[in-house]
Amino acid sequence: MGVAVLYMSLIVLIPLAALTAGAFEGGVGEFWEAITGDAAWAAVSLTIQVSLIVTLINAVMGTLIAWVLVRDRFPGKGIVNGLIDLPFALPTIVAGLTLLALYGPRGPVGVNIAFTKAGIVLALLLVTLPFVVRAVQPVLLELDREMEQAAASLGAGPLTIFRRIILPNLFPAVIGGCGLAFSRALGEFGSLVLITGNIPFQDQVASFYIYSQIESDNRQEAAAVSVFLLVLSLAALLILSALERWTSRHAR
Amino acid sequence: MILRQVFRRPAALVALLAAGLIAVTGCGDDDSASAGTSGGSGGDSTLTLVGYTTPREVYEEVIPAFQATPAGEGIEFEQSYGPSGDQSRAVEAGLDADVLVLSLAPDITRLEEPGLVDPTWDDGPTKGFVSTSAVVFLVREGNPENIRTWDDLVKDGIEVITPNPFSSGGAQWNVAAAYGAQLKAGKTKDQALEYLRTLFANVPVQPKGARESLQVFQAGKGDVLLAYENEAKLAQANGEPVEFVIPDDTILIQNPIAVTTNSGNPTAAQAFVDYALSAPAQEVFAKKGYRSVLPEVADTYAADFPEIPGLFTMDEDLGGWKAFRDEFFDPDNGYVADIFADRGFSQEDE
Structure with missing residues (x-):
């Protein structure tokens, strides 16, 4: 316990406390002004917006992929399973570069969504893919198939089984994965470097706003927006974990 | 044992965290001082060059050429390249550096106030600029x-x-x-x-x-x-x-060069800056596409650099x-x- 707390303090708590202290250097009023400034707020609200979209898509697609990986049999499954984690291993700027090459103005696909909000969503989807998949997968593996068989023998169709048996069991895992994906999307930087236009009020996300504030030597403002993102992240994780506990209690 | 006792009591834990916080936030003033006394990087014979990204390949040629001169004999180099503003802030925060090559003058002048660069850095014949x-x-x-x-x-x-x-x-x-x-x-x-x-x-x-x-x-x-x-x-x-x-x-565009005040080997650092401003080094700059700050080198390479009427x-x-x-x-x-x-x-x- 002592070791864990000391480690947590050095790696997480003290840096975050220092950041928070920096954010409030000029008092609460300045902190609030920093966040509600036009450009800052535009960036933050855009970030929340795309992060929510990304989280929702992840919830559906991540569960689907996990399902396919656990329940279906197909050649190369092991490879696909390994690929899921690649976005974690890939330096995020490489992910951005790849997306720009593929879906940019000269992309072979013929779809140009670079420098649009769709481009941001795409990059975020790539880097957040593993969260829901990896959260749902073990639960699916452990899920007792006899429950489904029992339901089927009682005359339940596949849809009913999915809705009444599988979904309630998976729900806590999906929510947990979503929380992580949302938090990651809020703060993502590297993969967006080449795919956003970085234009204030248009497609500048919060992490880029923070970066530009640091580059312009406005550390307090940068810290304020960072702390706001942090609080948002924390709130999302707390709410979702409460929801997770609630659903897992009421599932059975 | 002490740790265990500390962590058994939440109040002590809070106190510890608070102490850590004060240590982190309160040390702002000491930063420049400690950087000033700790001296330059790793021994006298090593110079650390902190620069912005673009001129990397110029310095990859200029440094060996400097080492081949009497002044540069036996001097080793460590090199760090990154965005100009980031590099400047890193030096301000305590990154050891002997020679700075940055993209624009404010990134050097920022370091005057904490005493990391002498305010006379731009007094030389080229006004502190090494390339344009x-x-x-x-x-x-x-x-x-x-x-x-x-x-x-x-x-x-x-x-x-x-x-x-x-x-x-x-x-x-x-x-x-x-x-x-x-x-x-x-x-x-x-x-x-x-x-x-x-x-x-x-x-x-x-x-x-x-x-x-x-x-x-x-x-x-x-x-x-x-x-x-x-x-x-x-x-x-x-x-x-x-x-x-x-x-x-x-x-x-004028790119500055400067020596830090806390260099471990100011003589060598200054010798390197002098060399970078000399004709042989300036020719490397010219070959890599920069307009030289030395009139005689600029003249030699005039054909590569059309005169700009409204510069x-x-x-x-x-x-x-x-x-x-x-x-x-x-x-x-x-x-x-x-x-x-x-x-x-x-x-x-x-």
């Missing part, structure tokens, strides 16, 4: 949109790529070039500001730095990239399908970086911040 270049238009091969002048950039449908001047100090050269060129052309200040406004309306993408801008341009976005002459030459030399146009009126400088024509930055890039009421903010309002109206 110019803001040019990088266009697609064959110049399909026929972009020749600053006025061509604000035509309807032309897409201009330039880094976000708030994320990239270097991109402020581009804004200075565009604005100064309007003044050179005889426009009033208000007209020049209006020009900036129309120019930014044609900028669909503002990557965070010069490198990213070049990548975005190479990926096919935009008709013209505001770039530095040396980078434009490099892109062309690398066989990219691009060419560049030097506008008649443009700004002379102007930050210090002589635009009032110096400090005033220019306050006027244009102050986040609350700078002109460029205003241009971006108005854009926000017009978007909300739509």
Whole structure:
């Protein structure tokens, strides 16, 4: 316990406390002004917006992929399973570069969504893919198939089984994965470097706003927006974990 | 044992965290002092060069050449390259450095106040600058949109790529070039500001730095990239399908070099700076596409660097970086911040 707390303090708590202290250097009023400034707020609200979209898509697609990986049999499954984690291993700027090459103005696909909000969503989807998949997968593996068989023998169709048996069991895992994906999307930087236009009020996300504030030597403002993102992240994780506990209690 | 006792009691834990917090936030004042006493990096015979990204390959040739001179004999080098502003902030925060080569003067002058660079750094014959270049238009091969002048950039449908001047100090050269060129052309200040406004309306993408801008341009976005002459030459030399146009009126980009006050070997550091400003090193700069700060070297390579009729400088024509930055890039009421903010309002109206 002592070791864990000391480690947590050095790696997480003290840096975050220092950041928070920096954010409030000029008092609460300045902190609030920093966040509600036009450009800052535009960036933050855009970030929340795309992060929510990304989280929702992840919830559906991540569960689907996990399902396919656990329940279906197909050649190369092991490879696909390994690929899921690649976005974690890939330096995020490489992910951005790849997306720009593929879906940019000269992309072979013929779809140009670079420098649009769709481009941001795409990059975020790539880097957040593993969260829901990896959260749902073990639960699916452990899920007792006899429950489904029992339901089927009682005359339940596949849809009913999915809705009444599988979904309630998976729900806590999906929510947990979503929380992580949302938090990651809020703060993502590297993969967006080449795919956003970085234009204030248009497609500048919060992490880029923070970066530009640091580059312009406005550390307090940068810290304020960072702390706001942090609080948002924390709130999302707390709410979702409460929801997770609630659903897992009421599932059975 | 003590730790275990501490952590058994939540109050003690809170106290410990608070102490840590005070240690972290309170040490701001000590930073420069400790950096000052700890001296330069690793021993007397090693110099640390902290620089911005672009001139890396120049220094990869200049350093061995310096080591071959009597003054540089036995001197080892450590090199760190990154975005100019980031490098400057890192040095301010305590990164050991002996020699600084940065993209623009404010990144050096920032270090004067904490005492890391002597205020006389720009007293030399080249005013502290080691290399110069110019803001040019990088266009697609064959110049399909026929972009020749600053006025061509604000035509309807032309897409201009330039880094976000708030994320990239270097991109402020581009804004200075565009604005100064309007003044050179005889426009009033208000007209020049209006020009900036129309120019930014044609900028669909503002990557965070010069490198990213070049990548975005190479990926096919935009008709013209505001770039530095040396980078434009490099892109062309690398066989990219691009060419560049030097506008008649443009700004002379001046890159500073300086020795830190806490260098472990100030003599060697100064010797290196002197060497970088000598003819052999300046020839390397010229071969890599920079305009030399030495008149005699500039003359030798004159054929590679066409004379720019309306060349102007930050210090002589635009009032110096400090005033220019306050006027244009102050986040609350700078002109460029205003241009971006108005854009926000017009978007909300739509």
